[in-house]
């Protein structure tokens with residue numbers, strides 16, 4: 001494992017630094033690559049900002065799950081990536097480094113743009129078999145090409161289904177609202193999966209989300225499941241610091257409800273992508289990303305504690 005492209009502040013109490021990596025059940029790893037964006041670059045700086053934003057979280061116990069993930073967590077720092085190489089080479093580097101980490105830890109990857117998810121899914125599929133997928137995003141990411149190129153940050157879901165990395169029946173998209181032709185916007189549904197558009201979730205929170213959450217749990221069952229969280233699923237009011245913002249998105253409260261209630265699924269890993277600090281205000285976006293990652297980790301640690309008890 002080559003690490004430390006930024007070697008950021010590993011002597012402070014952010015959610016990675018407190019423990020040595022080797023024996024930890026969970027690992028967080030930065031993937032500082034944004035060479036496949038459509039619009040505004042900058043997500044390569046996401047990992048360092050999200051780490052910094054996590055400073056206060058691990059001082060205490062999660063208010064819903066009543067655990068702290070800190071003692072189970074190690075920091076793999078950032079992947080070393082050939083940022084100027086073709087996307088296919090970058091993705092090979094991501095997949096091979098991810099495979100090493102996944103062999104020892106339940107991993108959370110911090111992007112980076114959304115093109116990193118395809119190689120992360122390749123590594124996860126090799127380890128766990130065909131995956132269920134929960135995909136929070138404003139964008140469907142099922143375009144069959146990337147503005148004339150083969151691949152980019154808006155094609156990976158299409159490619160993951162085409163490659164057989166994920167089971168389309170057990171693929172769920174939440175928060176979708178961007179422009180695009182119908183064939184792309186509804187691709188997952190056409191393949192047998194489920195799409196919960198931002199419009200269909202408007203004004204629903206807490207108990208009003210129960211029906212959707214029940215449906216999602218029934219669909220995924222006990223399949224190994226990967227979670228990918230594009231921070232632009234949130235309304236730009238909650239997460240302005242992203243490359244391709246789309247007004248009319250989820251609230252932080254809605255996303256927290258989903259993460260809390262879906263925590264019982266058989267998750268095998270997650271990523272959080274598209275945090276671009278240069279467009280952020282008052283660290284809103286990095287704080288949100290850190291809190292959601294912390295919530296995911298707390299939910300998974302809670303399950304370990306239950307198994308021990």
Ligand SMILES: [Mn+2]
Pocket residue numbers: 114137138139230232233244274
């Ligand atoms: Mn997106």
